[in-house]
Amino acid sequence: MMVEEMNAPLLKADNLSKSFGGIHAVRQVSFEVPTGQIKGIIGPNGAGKTTLFNLITGFYAADAGAIYFNGRTLDGLVPHQVAERGVARTFQNVELFDRMTVLENVMVGRHPKSRAGFISAAFRLSHARREENNIINKATEILNFIGLSERAASPSTSLPFGLQRVLEIGRALATDPLLLLLDEPASGLNAGETRELGRLICRIRDSGITVVLVEHDMSLTMEVCDQILVMDYGRTLAEGSPRDIQQDPEVIAAYLGDEPLA
Amino acid sequence: MIRFLKYTWFQVGSFGLLLALVPLVVTNRYYLNVMIFIGIHTLLVVGLNLLMGYAGQISLGHAAFFGLGAYTSGVLTATYKLSPWPAMVIAVVLTVAVALLVGVPALKLTGYYLAMATLGFGIIVYICFKELVWLTGGPSGLVGIPKLSIGTVVLDEPRTYYYLVWAITLGAIVLSLNIVDSRVGRALRAIHDSEPAARASGIYTARLKIWVFVVSAIYASVAGSLYAHFITFISPSSFDFMFSIKLVTMVVVGGMASIWGAVFGAATLTVLPEVLAVFHDFDIVIFGLILMVVMIFMPQGLTRGALDLWEKYRLQRDVAGGSLSGG
Amino acid sequence: MDLSSQILQYVISGITNGAIYAVIALGFTIIYNSTEVINFAQGEFVMLGGMAVIALDGNGHLPLGFSFLLAVLAVTLVGIALERFTIRPAKSSNPIALIIITVGASIFLRGLAMMFWGKDSLGLRAFTGSSPIHFGGATLIPQSLWVLGVTVVVMAALQFFYKHTITGKAMRACAFNRRAAGLVGIGVNRMVMVSFALSAAIGAAAGIVIVPITLCGYDVGIMLGLKGFCAAVLGGLGSSPGSILGGFLLGVLEALGAGLISSGFKDAIAFFVLLLVLFLRPSGLLGSKEVKRF
Ligand SMILES: Nc1ncnc2c1ncn2[C@@H]1O[C@H](COP(=O)(O)OP(=O)(O)OP(=O)(O)O)[C@@H](O)[C@H]1O
Ligand SMILES: [Mg+2]
Secondary structure (H helix, E strand, O other), X not given: OOOOOOOOOOEEEEEEEEEEOOXXXXXXXXXXXXXXXXXXXXXXOOOOHHHHHHHHOOOOOOOEEEEEEOOEEOOOOOHXXXXXXOEEEOOOOOOOOOXXXXXXXXXXXXXXXXXXXXXXXXXXXXXXXXXXXXXHHHHHHHHHHHOOHHHOOOEHHHOOHHHHHHHHHHHHHOOOOOEEEEXXXXXXXXXXXXXXXXXXXHHHHHOOOEEEEEOOOHHXXXXXXXXXXXXXXXXXXXXXXXXXXXXXXHHHHHHHOOOOOO | OHHHHHHHHHHHHHHHHHHHXXXXXXXXXXXXXXXXXXXXXXXXXXXXHHHHHHOOOOOOOHHHHHHHHHHHHHHHHHHOOOOHHHHHHHHHHHHHHHXXXXXXXXXXXXXXXXXXXXXXXXXXXXXHHHHOHHHHOHHHOEXXXXXXXXXXXXXXXXXXXXXXXXXXXXXXXXXXXXXXXXXXXXXXXXXXXXXHHHHHOOOOHHHHHHHHHHHHHHHXXXXXXXXXXXXXXXXXXXXXXXXXXXXXXXXHHHOOOOHHHHHHHHHHHHHHHHHHHHXXXXXXXXXXXXXXXXXXXXXXXXXXXXXXXXXHHHHHHHHHHOOOOOO | OOHHHHHHHHHHHHHHHHHHXXXXXXXXXXXXXXXXXXXXXXXXXXXXXXXXXXXXXXXXXXXXXXXXXXXXXXXXXHHHHHHHHHHOOOOOOOHXXXXXXXXXHHHHHHHHHHHHHXXXXXXXXXXXXXXXXXXXXXXXXXXXHHHHHHHHHHHHHHHHHHHHOHXXXXXXXXXXXXXXXXXXXXXXXXXXXXXXXXXXXXXXXXXXXXXXXXXEOOOOHHHHHHHHHHXXXXXXXXXXXXXXXXXXXXXXXXXXXXXXXOOOOHHHHHHHHHHHHHHHOOOOOOOOOOOOOO
8 A cells, every 4th residue: 555654634625615506515624534544524414515525526626725635636636537546436326337237337446547448448459358357356356345246247236225335335446545435325224234334444444545434324423433524504513533523512403403313 | 258258259250150151142132232231331330339329428410420431432532533442541530530529529518419419510511511512522422433442353243342341340340349348348338327426436438438439430431431432422312310310220229238239220220211112102101100119119229128138047047157257 | 782781681581581490499499398308300390381281272262361270270280199199108208219209200290291292392372462572672572571470479479378378387387397397286298298289389380481482392391490409509498588589590690691601501500500509508598507417
């Protein structure tokens, strides 16, 4: 993996703002994600969590503020460039490639780490064939890691919903990211599946990948996150360790008040 | 993977063998000519299918690229006496340039807007064929396009031309099968299924769409050149809006995102008007009716249903056989 | 003729054609708003209107006004049948399938027209007199006034329909939000059928008034339909005022281009404008800024 920088954070957001018409989806949000940690972002519906992900990954351009990743700004980069820099993500509403198999879905994730173009593909040039084999090997390895190797040849739509979320994480891992952004990976999952997911997220962190986790499921966030950022109406409401957050009166009022801890 | 490769080669090999045998049985010139047209249309449709079926981007103006190939070859050989093969290469270069010029702005659009832009482009090119009389011969057409020859052998017999057209088309099929089953092919399919996820996976979707547009235009250009040298006379009406629609229909009837489906679609829609010709003026009524009925009741195309069943069977067999290890 | 009266002449003929494009564009818009279908058979309504009125006028000794109404009625029925037997059973909302279905319908109708009326272009007597009116060095044929008059009546009637009738209001609700309209008890299917009927009726009316000027053959529908479509995009797909503006603008641009630049490329002008609009401002002149993504 990367040589560990002293204590420079892997991701740093500086005064980010984004509005849509009159809606201030994100306003002046700043935070840091240290390398090797799991950072949680929580907040009620419409707080701006997904918008934050879209800003980081280049789907939206920020109105103001800056994002630094691995010491360089992500300003002006479009999504595929952000992915090439080492930021991978999943989507709140699972976005799999429906007409592909489980294995192929993960193979697509190798795109930024491979080179073959139309010509070398069309004529099956030897380097393209070698590369294709590497892609298959790496994808198979990832399926093993996420526990889906049994289903490699199944159409991705045939997976139960919980495993579709896991597969989406697998596809993101295939890009060899330094940072993985997960947008509500536990939504739609039952308690058992959520625990399983929590273990997977910890294993991902242990393999050296930094994780940002947007989540509604409090039990999961409190359990796996090192640090939590609370957002409300686009603003930072609080930031701290899970324990601090649980005791923060403002957070309890704004967030936990209407969605009590289960 | 090795097994799958063999499987593809088996398909291509047996199809090629079948094609090679046809002229031994069929000696009637008319039937051979129809087979040549099927070959040319297949080349067009396989290319268009990469764009539409795989990448999910519609083009209602593909007749223009076909026409650019035909007219460039025609004008360079008939008017400027260039020999056909270099002319064909120049046609491809010109087509690529035009495809880039149109594709770069057009492929920023999606859905109906992309359909409209390509439609407008196709009609403009058609009008140019009709109105640039000094260059193209105008509505009455361009005559005197030479037959192709290889070395000193002139391919002026339907049978020899049949072999040439189908050799090229089969080559194009192999290239397409390879593309589809590769990093690029997966990326194309990814764009179709979820563009945001494709971009988040590091795919430069905007550029890839342009490339596949260009590739499909190249296929169309080569088909156009082959067409021009086959009938030796071309006129604008072969490259009009209806022909673009016919190409799209061939892709859809054959079933999108299936190379063999494209072959089937091209064959069906080439033969159909010939069969319907017995109804004289009735034919376009029936053609219209068939288009509607197929699309209303089988929007996935005629072959898709059958293919789905086969895929399902194959998967079940593979799962049962436990052969999941891939490569 | 000096240049300025020449230009005046072009503008007059441009406005006449533009009125027809505007009505066809409105037809597109009506159907697009209620179904998000682009009806490629729109031009055939215009052709059928023209052919029907020629047939009715030539056969009996009916008064022209009566033939007019009868022809509009007949084409309206065709429009309803088109919706009932092609669009409704096709559950698919895939643009490609819908494009092919409506193109199939257009080929079908064109074929039927050819069988009934043959391949020749036919004409119709002018509604009232044919001696041209002179002014400002240009001439205006009375039929052009009919075209403009009928166009204005069509637009006013549509406006009245949308603003002051229950069905019209319900259709606007459907265009705004189909699901919500369905939830409050509006019969969405019926609205779709009404939109096809309306669109066919106004297309037919356009076809009828223009015949005395341009003649009509079984194959005029394609080009007219596509031009109307360019007008609709120019104005902003889905916007009624946009369609009207787009139609007139396109008619005038085309006439000026044909007169001053080259008549051979007259048809190309509309499509050139289409490309320019799509590349530079896909939402059109009056469309909402946000281009709808499919
Ligand atoms: N593309 C967009 N256009 C307009 N408004 C948007 C857009 N994306 C987000 N918004 C608005 O920005 C605000 C924040 O939305 P966002 O999706 O970021 O919230 P969230 O925290 O992810 O909520 P949830 O928990 O429901 O996923 C919302 O009011 C939303 O409606
Ligand atoms: Mg969200």
